[in-house]
Amino acid sequence: MSHYPALLHPITLNAVVEPGPVHPEACQQIRLVHEHGFIDTWTWATIPSVPASCLRKAVAYLIPVGEADRGLHVVTRFDWSHTMDPLSLVPDSLGMTDDVVYRCREVVEAMTTEPLRRFLDDVFSTPEVFYGYWRTPLESRRAPGSLALASVALAEAIRDARSVPMRERDLAITFAMLRHVGAVWCLQDDWNGLGILQQDLVALSQLDGPFDQLASEAPALSISLRQLMLAQRAPVQDAAAQTVKKLVAQVEAHQALQADLDPVKAHRREENDEVAISSQNVIEFPRISIRGPVPDEHTW
Numbered sequence: 633m634s635h636y637p638a639l640l641h642p643i644t645l646n647a648v649v650e651p652g653p654v655h656p657e658a659c660q661q662i663r664l665v666h667e668h669g670f671i672d673t674w675t676w677a678t679i680p681s682v683p684a685s686c687l688r689k690a691v692a693y694l695i696p697v698g699e700a701d702r703g704l705h706v707v708t709r710f711d712w713s714h715t716m717d718p719l720s721l722v723p724d725s726l727g728m729t730d731d732v733v734y735r736c737r738e739v740v741e742a743m744t745t746e747p748l749r750r751f752l753d754d755v756f757s758t759p760e761v762f763y764g765y766w767r768t769p770l771e772s773r774r775a776p777g778s779l780a781l782a783s784v785a786l787a788e789a790i791r792d793a794r795s796v797p798m799r800e801r802d803l804a805i806t807f808a809m810l811r812h813v814g815a816v817w818c819l820q821d822d823w824n825g826l827g828i829l830q831q832d833l834v835a836l837s838q839l840d841g842p843f844d845q846l847a848s849e850a851p852a853l854s855i856s857l858r859q860l861m862l863a864q865r866a867p868v869q870d871a872a873a874q875t876v877k878k879l880v881a882q883v884e885a886h887q888a889l890q891a892d893l894d895p896v897k898a899h900r901r902e903e904n905d906e907v908a909i910s911s912q913n914v915i916e917f918p919r920i921s922i923r924g925p926v927p928d929e930h931t932w
Contacts, residue, residue: 642693642695644693645694646689646691646716647692648762650662650663650688651679658676659676660674660676660679661673664692665721668724671694671705673694675707677709684759686757687758689716691714692710693711694707718762719737719740719752719753722736726763727766727780728781732784736809738788739788739791740752744798744802745802747846747850748805751846754846760816764816768780768816770782771815779812783808783812785887787809790879790880799872800879801879803856804876806857807876811860812831813839814831814832817831817838832862836861843857855873856870856876860873860876
């Protein structure tokens with residue numbers, strides 16, 4: 633009879649894998665980031681090197697070790713072959729409200745244009761966006777998280793708009809989600825000298841990989857989205873982009889009217905948006921360090 637019946641019941645978990653320090657006995661501390669939170673554990677399995685611009689996404693196989701009440705687990709292996717939607721791995725706790733991450737998933741799942749869905753997957757597989765999108769302000773003196781809250785609310789309104797062709801609707805949702813995404817970089821220390829006014833150029837430069845992939849799959853959509861991203865500094869000439877620009881403007885005007893008609897809602901929005909987070913154009917997104925020492929003595 634096995635002395636380790638728990639080993640017969642491994643736990644599988646879709647997660648982002650954050651490598652930590654290697655222990656002298658060759659086990660490595662890791663953090664698993666998943667939809668419901670974070671797990672600090674360790675492994676002897678090999679973790680491949682990836683470019684700094686990519687997340688490590690895998691199915692992790694965990695087994696409990698030691699006494700059950702200690703709640704200790706170790707990862708025995710990873711399956712790196714699965715293609716995972718990064719939004720399904722974002723912990724709800726990263727959002728400034730309980731539901732903003734969930735709402736974002738719901739909006740993206742409503743999209744039917746596959747190249748744009750894959751494009752958003754690629755964008756949110758960028759570590760800075762995966763972690764920073766949810767707590768970034770629209771501007772340096774706006775409330776933390778206002779970027780995600782405003783973007784998701786606009787994308788939801790576009791999703792619910794009637795008599796809009798699916799392709800244009802999905803393009804508008806993508807634009808609504810990403811038109812301020814450059815702030816994720818511009819409002820960090822390393823980018824402070826560039827300023828928020830350059831965020832559209834920063835977004836295009838930092839997301840050149842996803843944009844190149846979109847261009848190879850759907851060149852017309854790539855052209856439309858690039859023109860929309862640069863709409864503040866160059867005329868929008870593409871017909872689909874012009875349609876989307878008008879749609880977004882109409883939805884925003886309707887949102888503003890609804891807020892004016894609901895003074896309580898408008899007041900709450902102003903209170904949230906007027907939270908000053910710093911006297912400088914800077915916001916930090918520190919990675920959560922891996923906590924909990926690796927035991928000196930194995931318990932299994």
